[in-house]
Structures are given as C-alpha cells and as structure tokens.
Amino acid sequence: MRTKVLALMLALALVAGLAGGALAADYPKKPVKLIVNFSAGGTTDTAARLMSTAAVPVLQQALVIMNKPGAGGTLGVSHVARAKGNGYTIGTCNMPAIAIIPQIRKVPYKPFKDLVQVCAVMPYEYAIMVRGDSPWKTWEELVAYIKKNPGKVTYGSVGTGTTNHLVTARIGKELGFNWKHVPFQGGVKATAALLGGHVDVINNTTASVASSIKAGKIRVLLVTSEYPLKLAPGVPTMKQKGFKFSQISYMSIVAPAGTPQVALDKLEAAFKAATADKGVLKSCGKLDLHPKFMPGKEYQALLKKLSAEWGALLPELGVKVKK
Amino acid sequence: MLETLGAAASQALTIANFFGAALGIFLGSLLGAIPGLNGTMAIALLIPVTYTWSPLFAIAMLIGCWKGSVYGGSISAILLNAPGTPEAAATALDGYPLTRQGKAGKALKMALYASVIAAIFSDSLLMVAAPPIAALALMFGPAELAMLILFALVVVAGTGAKSQIKGLISTAMGVLLATVGLDPITTQQRFTFGSIDLDAGIGLLAMLIGLLVMSEVLIQMEEGWKEAHTEVVAQSKEPGANRVSWKELKGSLSIIFRSSLLGSFCGALPGVGSITAAFMGYDQARRLSKHPERFGKGEIKGVAAPEAANNAVCGAGLIPLVTLGIPGALSAAVIMGAFMIHGLAPGPMLMMEHPETIYGLFMLLILSDFFMLIIPLPLMKLGQWVVSVPRAYLFPVILVLCVIGAYGTHQNLFDVKVMVFFGVLGYFLKKWGLSPAALLIAFILGPMAEVYLRQALKISGGDPAIFVTKPLALLFLVLTVAMIVWTGWRHHRGKGSLDHH
Numbered sequence: 001m002r003t004k005v006l007a008l009m010l011a012l013a014l015v016a017g018l019a020g021g022a023l024a025a026d027y028p029k030k031p032v033k034l035i036v037n038f039s040a041g042g043t044t045d046t047a048a049r050l051m052s053t054a055a056v057p058v059l060q061q062a063l064v065i066m067n068k069p070g071a072g073g074t075l076g077v078s079h080v081a082r083a084k085g086n087g088y089t090i091g092t093c094n095m096p097a098i099a100i101i102p103q104i105r106k107v108p109y110k111p112f113k114d115l116v117q118v119c120a121v122m123p124y125e126y127a128i129m130v131r132g133d134s135p136w137k138t139w140e141e142l143v144a145y146i147k148k149n150p151g152k153v154t155y156g157s158v159g160t161g162t163t164n165h166l167v168t169a170r171i172g173k174e175l176g177f178n179w180k181h182v183p184f185q186g187g188v189k190a191t192a193a194l195l196g197g198h199v200d201v202i203n204n205t206t207a208s209v210a211s212s213i214k215a216g217k218i219r220v221l222l223v224t225s226e227y228p229l230k231l232a233p234g235v236p237t238m239k240q241k242g243f244k245f246s247q248i249s250y251m252s253i254v255a256p257a258g259t260p261q262v263a264l265d266k267l268e269a270a271f272k273a274a275t276a277d278k279g280v281l282k283s284c285g286k287l288d289l290h291p292k293f294m295p296g297k298e299y300q301a302l303l304k305k306l307s308a309e310w311g312a313l314l315p316e317l318g319v320k321v322k323k
Numbered sequence: 324m325l326e327t328l329g330a331a332a333s334q335a336l337t338i339a340n341f342f343g344a345a346l347g348i349f350l351g352s353l354l355g356a357i358p359g360l361n362g363t364m365a366i367a368l369l370i371p372v373t374y375t376w377s378p379l380f381a382i383a384m385l386i387g388c389w390k391g392s393v394y395g396g397s398i399s400a401i402l403l404n405a406p407g408t409p410e411a412a413a414t415a416l417d418g419y420p421l422t423r424q425g426k427a428g429k430a431l432k433m434a435l436y437a438s439v440i441a442a443i444f445s446d447s448l449l450m451v452a453a454p455p456i457a458a459l460a461l462m463f464g465p466a467e468l469a470m471l472i473l474f475a476l477v478v479v480a481g482t483g484a485k486s487q488i489k490g491l492i493s494t495a496m497g498v499l500l501a502t503v504g505l506d507p508i509t510t511q512q513r514f515t516f517g518s519i520d521l522d523a524g525i526g527l528l529a530m531l532i533g534l535l536v537m538s539e540v541l542i543q544m545e546e547g548w549k550e551a552h553t554e555v556v557a558q559s560k561e562p563g564a565n566r567v568s569w570k571e572l573k574g575s576l577s578i579i580f581r582s583s584l585l586g587s588f589c590g591a592l593p594g595v596g597s598i599t600a601a602f603m604g605y606d607q608a609r610r611l612s613k614h615p616e617r618f619g620k621g622e623i624k625g626v627a628a629p630e631a632a633n634n635a636v637c638g639a640g641l642i643p644l645v646t647l648g649i650p651g652a653l654s655a656a657v658i659m660g661a662f663m664i665h666g667l668a669p670g671p672m673l674m675m676e677h678p679e680t681i682y683g684l685f686m687l688l689i690l691s692d693f694f695m696l697i698i699p700l701p702l703m704k705l706g707q708w709v710v711s712v713p714r715a716y717l718f719p720v721i722l723v724l725c726v727i728g729a730y731g732t733h734q735n736l737f738d739v740k741v742m743v744f745f746g747v748l749g750y751f752l753k754k755w756g757l758s759p760a761a762l763l764i765a766f767i768l769g770p771m772a773e774v775y776l777r778q779a780l781k782i783s784g785g786d787p788a789i790f791v792t793k794p795l796a797l798l799f800l801v802l803t804v805a806m807i808v809w810t811g812w813r814h815h816r817g818k819g820s821l822d823h824h
Contacts, residue, residue, distance in 0.1 A: 049374060067733070068734075071504075106517065183508055185507055189593060211668045212670050215671035286668070287666065
C-alpha cells in the first residue's frame with residue numbers, strides 16, 4: 001500500500017514537473033503585460049514602446065503596455081512586485097526605485113527580494129547645464145564663481161532623492177562649496193526655471209532638452225553620466241574632471257520574484273535583441289536616447305553596490321532617511 | 324517663406340489629415356460629453372495607436388481630441404449638471420440652471436460659439452506671437468507663480484457655494500485633501516496611511532468623477548424618486564430658448580474676449596492649466612458684471628466665460644511646447660510624446676529643422692477650429708435626446724460609466740474606490756450647501772501654491788522678501804490684497820444697505 005502511494009506521489013511529481021517544464025518551454029503562450037512606471041509620452045514610455053515592438057520577433061507574443069505613473073516610479077514597480085511571478089507581468093524600472101527611494105521612505109516592496117532584474121536596457125544621460133547666455137563658459141568658471149560667491153548659486157533638480165539631486169549635492173560636497181538645491185516636480189519645470197533665469201544651474205536628462213542644447217539656449221558644462229555625449233561634443237565627463245563617481249542610472253526591465261528562469265531568459269533575449277534593433281536605435285537616436293543592453297545579473301549586482309553607496313551618503317547630503 | 328508655406332500646405336492639407344482632425348474632435352467631444360469618461364482617457368488610449376501613423380495625422384488627431392474633449396465636457400455639464408471633464412465644472416454653475424429653465428439649446432450653443440471663438444483667438448496667438456509669449460511665460464518663476472496662484476485662489480475660492488463661509492469651508496477641504504501623498508519638496512509621505520496608492524496622491528479624475536458626476540446622480544435620484552419615470556426637463560416654449568440670438572452673442576463678446584486672453588495666459592504658463600482658466604474666466608465675468616446676482620441662476624454669460632477660457636488654453640498650451648520644448652498643459656505633455664515618437668523633438672530647433680511640419684500643424688489647428696463648429700452639432704442633438712430619457716433608465720447607465728471612467732484612466736481599482744468615496748462626500752457637500760466645484764479648484768490650486776511658495780523660499784534661502792523684490796510677484800501680491808479688501812468692502816456695503824431697508 002505504502003509503495004503504491006509512494007509510486008503515485010512520484011508519478012504525480014513527475015507529471016507536475018513535466019507539465020511545469022512544458023509550461024515554461026512554450027513560454028510565452030499569451031501576450032505579456034509590461035507596466036511602464038512613468039506616464040505616457042515621456043522618455044521612458046517612448047523608449048519602452050519602441051523596444052517592445054522590436055522584442056516581438058524573439059518573444060513571438062505581443063507586449064501590452066500599461067502606464068502606472070506616480071510616486072517617483074515606485075507605484076508602477078510595486079504593481080510588478082505584487083503580480084504573480086509567471087512571466088506574464090513585467091515592468092520598467094528606474095534605478096532610484098530600487099537603490100535609493102526605499103531608503104528614504106517606506107515602499108510596499110522589498111527591492112532585492114520581491115523583484116528580479118531581467119536586464120538593463122538604456123542608461124539615462126545626464127549633465128549639469130546652464131543658460132546659453134550665462135557668463136560661465138566652462139565647468140571651471142562655474143566652480144570658481146560658486147567658490148567666490150558662497151551660497152548664492154542655485155541648482156534645480158527633478159526632485160528630492162533623484163540622482164539629479166544627489167549627484168549634484170555630492171559634487172558640491174566633494175569640492176567643498178555650497179549651492180542651494182531647489183527641487184522641481186520633473187524635468188520640464190526645472191528646465192523652464194533655468195530658461196527663465198530663476199535657478200542658475202540644472203541637472204537634467206540631456207535628451208529632454210536636446211533641442212534647446214542644439215539651439216544654444218542651454219549650455220552643457222559637465223557630463224555627469226559615465227560617457228561623453230554625442231549631443232555635447234568636447235564637454236568633459238565627471239571622470240575626466242577627476243571625480244571618482246558619476247551619475248549612473250538605467251532604465252531596466254523587472255519581473256516579480258519567482259518568475260521561472262526560462263521566462264527570464266526568454267525576456268532577456270527579447271530585450272537584448274530590441275536594444276540592438278536598427279529601427280529602435282534609429283528612432284531613439286533622433287531623440288538622443290541611446291539604448292544599451294546589460295545582463296540582468298550584472299545590473300542586479302550594480303544596483304546592490306549603488307544601494308550601499310548612496311545609503312551611506314544620504315544623511316551626509318542632508319536627505320532625511322527612513323527610520 | 325512662401326516655399327515653406329507651400330510645402331506645409333501640401334503636407335498638411337490632405338484628406339487623411341482632415342479626417343484625422345475631424346475624428347479626433349468627434350472622439351474627444353464624445354468622450355468628454357459622456358459623464359464619467361473624459362478626453363484625457365481618449366488621448367491616452369489613442370497615443371499608442373498613433374505611433375505608427377504619419378506625424379501630422381497623429382498630432383492633428385490628438386490635438387483635435389484635446390479640443391473636442393474640452394468642449395464636450397460642457398454638454399454633460401449643461402444638460403445633467405455632471406461635467407464630463409474637470410474643465411467644465413465651472414460651466415455647470417450657470418449651464419445647468421439654464422437647462423432647468425428649458426433653455427438647454429441656448430446654453431449648449433453659447434458654449435460652442437464661445438469655445439470656437441476662443442480657440443481661434445488662442446491658435447492665432449500661437450501662430451503670430453509664440454516667441455514673445457513664451458518669453459513672458461518664462462518670466463514666471465516659483466516666486467511669481469506662487470503669488471499668481473495665491474491670487475487665483477483668492478479670486479475663485481468659494482465659487483458656487485451658498486454663502487461665503489461655506490465657500491471657504493469647501494476651499495479649505497480641497498486644500499487639505501490635496502496634501503495627501505508625497506510631500507512635493509522632501510518626498511516624505513503625508514496622510515498616506517501606508518498605502519502606496521495614496522503616495523501618488525488622490526487621483527484628480529477619479530475624485531472629479533465622484534465629486535461632480537456620481538454625487539449628482541445620488542442627488543437627482545433622491546429628488547426625483549417619485550417622478551423617476553418622467554423627463555428631466557421640458558423644452559421651454561419661450562421663443563429663442565433653443566438658440567443664441569445675435570444680441571446675446573454680441574453682449575457676451577467682451578466677456579469671451581477677456582476669457583480668451585485669460586485662458587491663453589494660463590495655457591502659456593507651464594502647469595497652470597485649463598481648470599484654473601475656466602474658474603478664473605467665470606469669476607471675472609461674475610465680478611465685472613453689472614448684475615453679479617444673476618450668476619449661478621442661469622446667466623448665459625456664465626456659460627460663455629468659462630468655456631471661452633478653457634478652450635483658449637489648448638492653442639496657447641502649445642506655445643511653450645513648440646518654442647521651448649516645455650508643455651504648458653497636461654494634454655500638451657502627452658502630445659509632446661507624439662512629437663517625440665515621430666522624431667520631432669519639441670523645442671527651439673523644431674521651427675528651424677521642420678518649419679513645414681510646424682506651419683502644417685498651425686494650418687490644421689485653425690482648420691480644426693472650424694470643424695469644431697460643425698462636428699459636435701449632432702452630439703448636441705443626441706445629448707438633448709438622451710436627457711429626455713426617464714431618469715430611472717439614465718442614471719444607472721451613468722453610474723456604470725463613472726466606474727469605467729475612474730478605472731479606465733490608469734486601470735487601477737483603487738481609483739474606483741476613490742471615486743465612490745468622493746461620490747458620497749459630494750452628495751453630502753451638496754446637501755449642506757457646500758460647493759464641490761470650490762473644493763475641486765482648491766484641490767488643484769492648493770498644492771501649486773505650496774510647491775511654488777516653498778521653491779521660492781528655497782531659492783531665496785528662506786527670505787520672504789523675494790515676493791516683494793520681484794516685480795511680477797509684487798504685482799500679484801498687491802492684486803491679491805486688493806481683491807481681499809474689495810471683497811470685504813462689497814460684503815460690508817451689501818450688509819449696510821440691507822440694514823437700511
């Protein structure tokens with residue numbers, strides 16, 4: 001009797017295992033939902049839509065996009081974290097939603113436990129910029145001015161706790177000068193304030209102001225992301241100016257924890273193909289966006305490193321940390 | 324120049340683009356007119372579809388949709404007292420009383436004429452004066468905006484309430500509710516009770532649908548319980564009740580013009596928006612009228628003023644977008660996405676790199692204004708027919724639409740809960756003579772005032788002198804004080820004259 005039960009259990013387990021394997025092998029059997037954690041029409045949304053079309057040939061299924069904007073990207077990410085880990089719900093994710101915001105305030109997900117990084121698909125490009133008619137032609141001139149006039153220069157960011165705020169504050173701290181932070185709700189308002197002369201400097205994504213940069217209305221003084229910008233040739237990066245850090249933030253694709261490895265691999269391959277797709281690169285290029293693939297494991301490790309690094313720095317930069 | 328215009332015309336003036344603009348206007352006014360559904364939803368639903376189309380076709384359709392929905396909201400506001408869009412909340416204040424008097428046709432037509440005149444005005448501004456207006460808009464930084472919003476708040480506070488004190492209570496409630504969510508400066512949670520959904524704040528559209536539409540259904544269900552099978556309103560037998568006479572239109576022209584100017588100003592300033600414009604438009608008409616007591620009781624000018632103001636926002640909202648790459652209004656931000664996906668990065672280079680596209684867009688804009696005069700007409704007729712359906716059949720449908728509308732914008736069930744909560748709250752507000760409309764406008768202006776005030780103080784290092792040393796900020800501060808004094812004085816004088824009787 002006992003052997004019979006055992007045999008039955010074994011058989012069941014085998015069937016279940018086979019079925020599970022079969023399920024995973026023909027993944028995806030239906031369209032996959034992609035939750036974009038910023039609003040329709042923005043940079044992240046645009047890039048996600050372009051890539052999702054190019055991911056279809058590998059995936060053999062459509063990606064259905066839903067926008068869940070709000071709360072600095074954490075709202076959309078929390079929707080992904082709450083979803084079933086079956087490979088049919090994934091989302092876009094910004095670096096701070098994983099590595100910075102959970103240290104500042106309570107979020108309803110554990111950034112490294114409830115979510116898996118499928119892969120990173122695009123680094124955001126940032127720079128420190130001034131108005132085209134401002135007296136500062138180079139980064140050195142700006143630094144010299146700030147040092148001569150302590151507390152007078154203001155910089156706008158796209159919000160407290162964003163890399164735009166934190167990196168700029170950290171630069172001030174490293175160079176030993178004081179500039180006043182003015183957080184705006186998004187890059188649009190920060191840019192308007194710069195163009196109107198209400199703040200002296202902004203740290204913003206360069207793609208969103210590409211047109212103003214080309215027209216000479218905005219001048220780039222320092223590239224804060226890792227690599228030189230096509231948009232601002234000859235402008236030094238932070239590394240070239242001797243800083244040991246830079247403004248690293250990627251747009252990535254996340255899945256809920258528990259998503260089968262087969263599904264993760266398939267999704268990773270699909271987005272890898274999408275980031276190399278000629279049509280995507282051409283369309284993104286027109287908008288000064290530059291997709292670049294990074295494997296999920298590598299990005300997950302980078303996030304852990306960034307999380308520890310910023311965690312240690314937040315109190316020093318005057319950001320209130322969650323108790 | 325002529326060559327560019329020729330190229331623009333050949334690009335823009337195609338049958339397909341006409342169709343796109345017309346379809347956009349139709350969809351926009353239809354979704355705007357259905358209580359519960361709205362134009363923002365229409366635009367959000369259309370955006371992904373437009374990515375595969377030609378840029379001008381897509382953009383013409385989206386802008387048509389935006390314009391159509393801003394007008395469409397007035398149809399349900401006037402006929403049912405259930406504004407289909409937030410912009411139309413002010414239109415209901417006098418539009419619905421007109422319907423109760425059997426003059427729905429007159430109100431609907433006045434709203435349409437005012438909308439079209441304002442839209443043409445605003446689009447013309449975009450075409451001939453975009454660069455100087457954009458420069459003017461940029462002069463408004465946090466300090467100036469803080470004082471401007473404070474002024475707007477003082478002007479519109481209490482609109483639609485039974486008494487001044489009830490108006491102030493409604494306003495205070497709106498400002499309080501708006502503090503829910505992340506602190507805009509420190510990004511710490513405020514009144515969120517651990518809910519991530521509340522981190523993003525109370526959703527404006529969900530709140531609006533509950534507060535203005537669902538509450539109205541509850542009110543009318545109760546009022547009309549016994550006569551639930553009868554028609555809501557009968558057409559007035561008075562001659563001219565169904566049309567706008569030339570005299571009435573002429574009498575409203577100066578108000579429409581002032582509202583257009585105000586609306587264009589609000590549109591060009593990034594982030595001030597059409598709801599503010601509509602309420603400011605309504606209040607300028609009321610305050611500057613020789614008969615302010617007629618407002619709220621079916622004054623036709625009270626329909627023309629907010630409709631002109633909110634429609635003027637559209638064209639002017641594109642000014643900062645095409646000149647600076649900064650969208651002036653929420654819908655303009657979505658339309659910016661349509662520009663971007665087609666490789667047209669909005670900003671100062673747009674005019675230099677793609678002048679034919681921009682001029683083509685201008686042509687389609689003006690054209691769509693004329694379409695707007697024709698396309699909503701059948702909707703108007705349909706709307707008038709719909710309200711003649713007995714309420715017992717009409718209201719359950721509207722309630723379902725409320726749920727769909729609240730869910731549809733972000734596909735979030737939480738928004739439906741928010742909608743129901745505000746539906747019930749709105750019911751009690753109306754019962755107590757408080758004003759849901761005043762709550763709504765305070766909900767929108769309150770957080771703006773907070774953010775700009777705190778940003779300005781960040782810039783000045785905490786020194787409030789920034790509000791008097793900046794000329795434009797000082798101007799609006801003085802206007803605010805003058806407005807308070809004037810209102811108090813009028814109130815006092817009103818009381819005094821009563822004592823004499």
